Amino acid sequence: MNSSQPSAGSACPYSGKPLADLSLTDPLIQAYPTSFYQTLRSEEPVHFDAKLGMWLVSRYEDIVTLLRDPDTYSDKHGYEAQYASGYFEEFKEILEREGGGFFSDAIKSDPPYHTRIRKLLEKAFTAHRVKALEPGITKIVADLADKFAEKAANGNVVDGVKEFAIPLTIAVICEQMGIDQYNGEKISRWSVAITAQIGRMQNRESMIANAKEICDLQNFIIAQMKDREQSPREDMISDLVHASTEDGEKLTFAEAVSLIRALIIAGNDTTATAIGNLLFILATKPELAQELYDNVEDSRYMNRFVEELLRYAPPVRGLAKMTTCETELGGQKLPKGAHMLVLYASGNADETRFECPQQFDTGRGNLGSHVAFGVGIHRCIGASLARMEINVAAKELIKRVKNIKLAIPMDELKYQPTVATHTIESLPMLLERRV
Numbered sequence: 001m002n003s004s005q006p007s008a009g010s011a012c013p014y015s016g017k018p019l020a021d022l023s024l025t026d027p028l029i030q031a032y033p034t035s036f037y038q039t040l041r042s043e044e045p046v047h048f049d050a051k052l053g054m055w056l057v058s059r060y061e062d063i064v065t066l067l068r069d070p071d072t073y074s075d076k077h078g079y080e081a082q083y084a085s086g087y088f089e090e091f092k093e094i095l096e097r098e099g100g101g102f103f104s105d106a107i108k109s110d111p112p113y114h115t116r117i118r119k120l121l122e123k124a125f126t127a128h129r130v131k132a133l134e135p136g137i138t139k140i141v142a143d144l145a146d147k148f149a150e151k152a153a154n155g156n157v158v159d160g161v162k163e164f165a166i167p168l169t170i171a172v173i174c175e176q177m178g179i180d181q182y183n184g185e186k187i188s189r190w191s192v193a194i195t196a197q198i199g200r201m202q203n204r205e206s207m208i209a210n211a212k213e214i215c216d217l218q219n220f221i222i223a224q225m226k227d228r229e230q231s232p233r234e235d236m237i238s239d240l241v242h243a244s245t246e247d248g249e250k251l252t253f254a255e256a257v258s259l260i261r262a263l264i265i266a267g268n269d270t271t272a273t274a275i276g277n278l279l280f281i282l283a284t285k286p287e288l289a290q291e292l293y294d295n296v297e298d299s300r301y302m303n304r305f306v307e308e309l310l311r312y313a314p315p316v317r318g319l320a321k322m323t324t325c326e327t328e329l330g331g332q333k334l335p336k337g338a339h340m341l342v343l344y345a346s347g348n349a350d351e352t353r354f355e356c357p358q359q360f361d362t363g364r365g366n367l368g369s370h371v372a373f374g375v376g377i378h379r380c381i382g383a384s385l386a387r388m389e390i391n392v393a394a395k396e397l398i399k400r401v402k403n404i405k406l407a408i409p410m411d412e413l414k415y416q417p418t419v420a421t422h423t424i425e426s427l428p429m430l431l432e433r434r435v
Contacts, residue, residue: 019043023051024341024419025201031415033317033422034358037346046332052200052419054320055332055340060350060371062330063342067375070110072327073340075378078320079108081339082198087207091197094208099215100222103258106251107381114377120251121259121381124239130385133176137389140171141396149400149433157407160279160427164397165272172389173267177260178235179224190217191269192416194261198320199418221260225253236263263382271386273315273423275393280413281313281360283404283429288360293398304362306391311348311370312360317422318343319374345422347371403432 019039022029029036040047040058047056057063066073083105084091095102106117144167152158170184193213196202202210225241232238240259244250251259282289295301323338334340348370349357355364373380380386406413407428416423 019047020050023049024056025049025051027415027417030417030419030422031413033345034349037343037349040343041346041350044332046330046334049341052341053339054200055334055338056318056343057329057340058343058346058350059330060347060353063344063347063371064375066321066329066340066342067371067378070114070377072324073321074110074324075108075114075321076110077322077324077337078340079105079198081322082200082320084197084202084207084211085200087202087204090204091207091211094211095215095218098212099218100257101218101254103218103254103261105262106255106258107262108378111377116245116249117251117255117259118377118381119245120243120249121240123243124236124263125381125385129236129239130388133385134388134392136175137172138392138396140175141168141389141392144168144171145393145396145400148397149431152401152429152431153433155430157428157430160283160429161272161276161424162426165275165279165393165427166268168275168393169268169272169389172271173264176235176267176385177224177237177264178228178233179237186216187264187268189213191265191272193217194265195269195416195418195420195423198420199416201417201419217261217264218257221257221264225256225260236260266380267382267385269423270315270421271389273421274310274313274386274390276424276427277313277315277422278309278390278394279397279404279427279429280406280424281309282398283406283427284410285360286404289398289402289404291362292394293402296395296398301362302391302395303387304367305394306387307367307370308360308362308364309390309394310372310387311354311367312357313422314345314348314370314372315421315423316372317345317418317420319420341419344371344374400434401431402434403430405430 022036024030037058040056045059045062049056057066092102109117148158148164166188167184170187174182190213193210196210224237228238228241232242237260240251240256292305318341321340321342323334323336325336327334351357373383407430414425416425
């Protein structure tokens, strides 16, 4: 199926300006990046964004080359240089004083340390664990889809992000983690606060406010960990608290806090973004919404639909790396310590890799080669879980609703100010319940 309606990212907010005068820090470019990505790929695929202070890597081939070479392109140093940029010491001090400590992100490390952490973390993502979660996730999604469809009855405007995508992913991640009682609004604030640390758009005032939220999150995690130490359950927090290698090596307290924090946020924030993108596409491509409904019981189609969604509208825009030595990438010489932003979203739209990339095409032959989850040793460990969650959300929603439309003009949609994701803040919609 080919759908060639323009996406939200296809607008060009900088007509006529040279690349040197453009920056990913521009909110308009963040919201509508497609033409910017095209210009990068064609004119300067490894480009230094002076306002951002980072090298933007935009071509598929260069992205894969970089991601497969963790010795030259450090995840740890790129991530740490990005984190709370410009306010790191003050941020760290707040967390140490009020949040139980500053816990660096263990999963965002380099080998050989990363190899050990990844092996322990994988114990929470076994095929058995993912399969066991599916019935519970399906029930959560079905119940929420019923409520969402009911609220939209009689022409009421509903918010696809705030009333479906975010509460869905929060409920699901809490189910996975074994968190029985939770405050959805608080978890949503925690997610925004964490994402802001790698978004490069916060000022000092917002950094302090975000740090307070992260302190609250960490104190919550520590209490949950102490509970699982005494009374293990069948959940991911217990898996991590009690994880050990064949040699009996366990995660340290700091490592466990950082990994649980990462799972709560990544399992919520990026998946909510993906489901928000799903709703936007269904609202702006009615022929695709109909095709989805017609094939909703075809598991092969549904799997291909999810893969094309992840390629077409990846939730992660880009993540940071840093060179460990002088090197060359995409014809550009880079010094040691070059801070880089790997634009997964641009790679997924690369014309040299994906024919007619601005078309949503579930029949394309290379669906599985998208880089929405990354490549190599840092490929998203929760990819299979995210796929399943998006699949269930698409299936359960389209069985209940039809005639999905935006309730406001497309150009009035607001996006979160961040270079890390392409996240719709609010998605007012009109839809009808299927009978």
